Amino acid sequence: MDQVVLVFDHLLAHGCLTAEDRPALEQAVAGLRAGLDFADALHHASCRGCEAMASFDDSRFARRIRQRNLPPRVFAPAAR
Numbered sequence: 001m002d003q004v005v006l007v008f009d010h011l012l013a014h015g016c017l018t019a020e021d022r023p024a025l026e027q028a029v030a031g032l033r034a035g036l037d038f039a040d041a042l043h044h045a046s047c048r049g050c051e052a053m054a055s056f057d058d059s060r061f062a063r064r065i066r067q068r069n070l071p072p073r074v075f076a077p078a079a080r
Helices: 002-013 022-033 038-046 058-068
Strands: 052-054 073-075
Touching: 002 022, 022 038, 038 058, 058 073
Parallel strands: 052 073
Antiparallel strands: none
């Protein structure tokens, strides 16, 4: 994980590169540093303008977001 963070830091610091949604990418890298899976962190960061988001991965992703109190809140829909 440390090498992945270093690569993203290097890419984000490069003046000639443009990211489609830089704030989401920066938030996802911060999530990776905080112990989230990068894909989950990027998905969560992409919803940063939302009030909440749903995830069926309550055992990992949703609980980690709740534990860290990161906005937007994540909830797992009740199983039927």
